[in-house]
Amino acid sequence: DAGVIQSPRHEVTEMGQEVTLRCKPISGHDYLFWYRQTMMRGLELLIYFNNNVPIDDSGMPEDRFSAKMPNASFSTLKIQPSEPRDSAVYFCASSLGGGPTDEQFFGPGTRLTVL
């Protein structure tokens, strides 16, 4: 079975440009998570969805960040306008449920560099 799929794998852009990251969760998983990982802050949860509905976006750093999940097989994380401090690895993860034993399956990540 295919795991979580993310695209692009690498993105280099200039400050002020719009960036869109894409994620396809594992089929049948009800939960989808977006994380950001940096050396300074580690792995931070940005937002998560349950059955395509955003549940908690308190980790989204500011209004420049937005996330959508139009259907069960696709989600996007958009940064507009991008800034150099947004440079990080962005991971998407999915899980079957939100219970105490549910494992999260991560995609390979998108390595974003904002110049």
Added chain:
Amino acid sequence: RKEVEQDPGPFNVPEGATVAFNCTYSNSASQSFFWYRQDCRKEPKLLMSVYSSGNEDGRFTAQLNRASQYISLLIRDSKLSDSATYLCVVNRGGGSYIPTFGRGTSLIVHP
């Protein structure tokens, strides 16, 4: 106090050594705990869950101490392939099982 704290290391050990990592958490209502492993420039992957009674998976043993609010991971007979970053994961508690990740402990196993 951070929600989940880990010693970043690196822990530098020879093959065959036994090494242990601890992780402390601040939310006493936390209910579920995990260790994830992350290889360099890869995504995190579940290593093992941590149960109240402790659990073992081959060379790996995980323990939970609720009174002191920490979990531990013990690796016996270290292999070169164990070199990675080990992330401690604790759910938020209060009915939410959404995890909070520690920043990880780096392990380097050398010949």
